[in-house]
Amino acid sequence: MTSPRPVDRDSLDDLERELIGRVRGRVLEIGAGEGENFGAFALDVEWIGLEPDADRRVELATRAREWRHDAEPLDAVAEAIPLPDHSVDAVVGTYVLCSVADQAVALAEVRRVLVPGGRVVFVDHVAAPHGTAKRAIQRLATPISKRWCHGCHWDRETEQALVDAGFVGTDVRRFRARSLPFGPVPILMFEGRAPGE
Numbered sequence: 001m002t003s004p005r006p007v008d009r010d011s012l013d014d015l016e017r018e019l020i021g022r023v024r025g026r027v028l029e030i031g032a033g034e035g036e037n038f039g040a041f042a043l044d045v046e047w048i049g050l051e052p053d054a055d056r057r058v059e060l061a062t063r064a065r066e067w068r069h070d071a072e073p074l075d076a077v078a079e080a081i082p083l084p085d086h087s088v089d090a091v092v093g094t095y096v097l098c099s100v101a102d103q104a105v106a107l108a109e110v111r112r113v114l115v116p117g118g119r120v121v122f123v124d125h126v127a128a129p130h131g132t133a134k135r136a137i138q139r140l141a142t143p144i145s146k147r148w149c150h151g152c153h154w155d156r157e158t159e160q161a162l163v164d165a166g167f168v169g170t171d172v173r174r175f176r177a178r179s180l181p182f183g184p185v186p187i188l189m190f191e192g193r194a195p196g197e
């Protein structure tokens, strides 16, 4: 398989916004941070944010109000989403599946709260191919980034985790983001669906 092409940050941001802009209805954004994605959502989505970091959640709530989203962001982790079964049409997460403590549990929760056939959009940096120097660096860097960068893991097989959780990719794109100091970082953009009834 040929290596995905390297792309710059602006191009990645544009593609990410394109995928996020496709979701409709009642949308849960997990690990919403300080609301960096607000400009990407269609204006008529009913947005629900989830963010466990208290400081970020304060900023998120402020920005949510600016974007006319009334619901207070949820103080919760993706591994225990305080929403009923089948209660949202879509789930979005950017650079959060690298951070959750347990991907399988978080993705099972995402499936639980989604309506059958509901849409997911996930964007994240992922593990480099087995046997590469990049992967070895990612493995070495992960204990440090886990400790100092909001639980971030550099060595996750996120596409496999999504498939294992039962999601079916409808638009799956893989890139290498230009990055310093260790060179391009593999990026996954996954738009998919939960199984239907």
Ligand SMILES: C[S@@+](CC[C@H](N)C(=O)[O-])C[C@H]1O[C@@H](n2cnc3c(N)ncnc32)[C@H](O)[C@@H]1O
Binding pocket: 030, 031, 032, 033, 034, 036, 050, 051, 052, 053, 056, 076, 077, 078, 079, 093, 094, 095, 096, 099, 100, 101, 150, 151
């Ligand atoms: C790298 S930031 C990404 C923020 C934002 N989504 C973005 O794209 O800029 C990761 C976010 O995930 C949150 N996070 C960490 N662990 C989490 C968990 N278990 N469940 C949900 N969010 C989590 C962090 O607090 C942080 O806001």
